[in-house]
Amino acid sequence: MKALKIAIFWLLVGFGLIQFIRIDVPPAPKATPADEIQAPPKVMAILKRSCYDCHSNHTVWPWYSHIAPVSWEVRSHVRDGRNWLNFSIWNQYDRAKRIKLYKGIIKSIDWKMPPEDYIWIHKNARLSKEDRAFIKEWAQKELDRLDQNSSD
Numbered sequence: 001m002k003a004l005k006i007a008i009f010w011l012l013v014g015f016g017l018i019q020f021i022r023i024d025v026p027p028a029p030k031a032t033p034a035d036e037i038q039a040p041p042k043v044m045a046i047l048k049r050s051c052y053d054c055h056s057n058h059t060v061w062p063w064y065s066h067i068a069p070v071s072w073e074v075r076s077h078v079r080d081g082r083n084w085l086n087f088s089i090w091n092q093y094d095r096a097k098r099i100k101l102y103k104g105i106i107k108s109i110d111w112k113m114p115p116e117d118y119i120w121i122h123k124n125a126r127l128s129k130e131d132r133a134f135i136k137e138w139a140q141k142e143l144d145r146l147d148q149n150s151s152d
Helices: 002-018 041-050 070-084 087-092 095-108 116-121 129-151
Strands: none
Touching: 041 129, 095 129
């Protein structure tokens, strides 16, 4: 029994100490409302529900995002998500970057996004087959529009 108490004590000490190890997310890039992506209302609703926590400046930081070791994973997701694609600064991206991002959205929406560990906690972020098809169709139309404008 004494060994169990000692083990629990050291586990709690360790848990307390890891709270000082932080993974910082760089400050959100400066953006104005005009920089944010413009899309049809249904697309915006899906993006805001399922993508914005990691891919925008509008991250909602739940209580568990401040407690290590979970905070490390959450902050890593947000940092990496914003680095790859940030809908809050969409209009700051040049044409080539937007083309790359639309292609990435089309490719990743079926198998990669949103990540399973995010959906596990955020059930409302789950994308239906219809949501995925709608986002892919929208991204493809935008990609075609950009390609068409380049040939004009």
